[in-house]
C-alpha cells in the first residue's frame with residue numbers, strides 16, 4: 001500500500017498562525033503546547049491544504065487571521081511505495097472573504113471534490129468522541145465522507161437533496177398540500193427529493209458496505225475480541241425513485257403536521273449492535289470509546305483501500321481526557337495505522353508510541369501561534 005506524506009507545509013495568516021513553516025517527520029508528529037496557543041489551528045491548516053475545508057466550521061472565512069485579508073496554505077504531498085517512483089505535488093488553498101481558491105501544481109482542479117480526495121486525510125477531533133453514542137447525524141456524516149471516495153458524485157446528490165427537501169418543507173408550511181391548491185411545484189420538488197435522495201441512499205449503502213468490512217476487525221483489535229459488533233445501514237428513504245416519490249406523496253399531511261419529513265435519507269442511521277443489542281443503549285463508556293476509535297480506524301482503512309494510499313491521520317486532542325486504559329486503546333488505534341500521523345496534545349509526555357523509531361517522529365511546540373521543533 002502506498003503512503004501519503006506531507007513533506008512541507010507553509011501557513012500564512014490562518015487563525016492564530018501568522019507565519020508557520022514546518023517539515024514534518026514521516027510517521028508521527030506531536031504538536032504540543034498550552035491551551036489556546038494554536039495546536040488545533042496547525043491541524044486545521046493541514047486539513048484545509050488537503051481538502052479546502054475546515055473540520056471546525058463550515059464558514060471557511062473564519063480561518064482568516066483577524067486583521068488580515070486572506071489565509072493561505074501551501075503543502076507538498078508525496079505518495080511513496082511500491083515499485084513506482086515517488087509522486088510529489090504541491091497543493092495550495094487560499095481563502096479571501098468567503099471565496100476559496102485551490103490549485104494542484106499551479107492548476108485549478110475541475111471540481112472541489114477532485115481536490116478534496118486527491119490527498120486523503122482523516123481527522124479525529126473531540127466532538128467525534130460521541131460518534132457511537134451521539135445523534136445519528138455524526139454517523140451519516142461519516143458515511144458521506146466515505147462516499148466522496150467511493151462515489152464522488154454523491155456530494156452533488158446530497159446538496160441537491162437538502163435543497164429540494166427544504167423547498168418541499170417550505171411549500172408544505174404554506175399549505176401546498178391542501179386539496180384546493182395547485183400542487184405542481186410540490187410535485188416537482190418531491191420528484192427532485194426522490195431522485196437525489198435515492199442516489200444518496202445508494203451512495204451511503206455502498207459506503208456502509210465498505211466500512212462494515214473493516215469495522216469488525218478494527219473493533220476486535222481495539223476492544224475485547226470476544227465482544228461481537230454488528231453494523232448495518234438502516235436507510236430512512238429508498239434507493240428506488242418510484243418508491244421514494246410514492247412515500248413522499250403519501251406522507252404530505254403527516255409531514256406538514258410534524259413540520260419535518262418522515263421519509264428520506266435525512267433519517268438514515270448506521271446501526272451499531274454489541275452482542276445483539278443496540279450499542280447506544282448497552283455500551284459502557286469505555287466500549288463507546290473503543291467503538292468510536294474502531295469507526296475511525298475503519299474509516300481510515302476504507303479510504304486507504306479506495307484510494308490505494310494510506311491517508312494522513314489528524315488527531316486533535318483526543319488523548320488528554322483519557323485514562324490509562326483508554327490511552328491504551330488510542331495507541332492500539334495508532335498501531336493499526338501505517339501512514340503519517342499528526343497529533344495535538346497539552347501533555348506530550350503521554351505520547352510514547354514505542355513502536356515508532358526516533359527518526360520517524362518529530363515534536364513541535366506551539367507557543368502563541370509560533371512553531372518550534374522540540375520535545376516536551
Ligand SMILES: Nc1ncnc2c1ncn2[C@@H]1O[C@H](COP(=O)(O)OP(=O)(O)OP(=O)(O)O)[C@@H](O)[C@H]1O
Pocket residue numbers: 014015016033034035036037038039040041042062063064065066317344346
Ligand atoms: N481568525 C482568527 N484570528 C486570530 N486568532 C484566532 C482566530 N480564530 C481563533 N483565534 C485564536 O486562536 C486561538 C485558538 O487556537 P487553537 O484552537 O488552535 O488553540 P489550541 O492550542 O488547539 O487550544 P486548545 O488546546 O484549547 O484546543 C485562540 O486564542 C483564538 O482566540
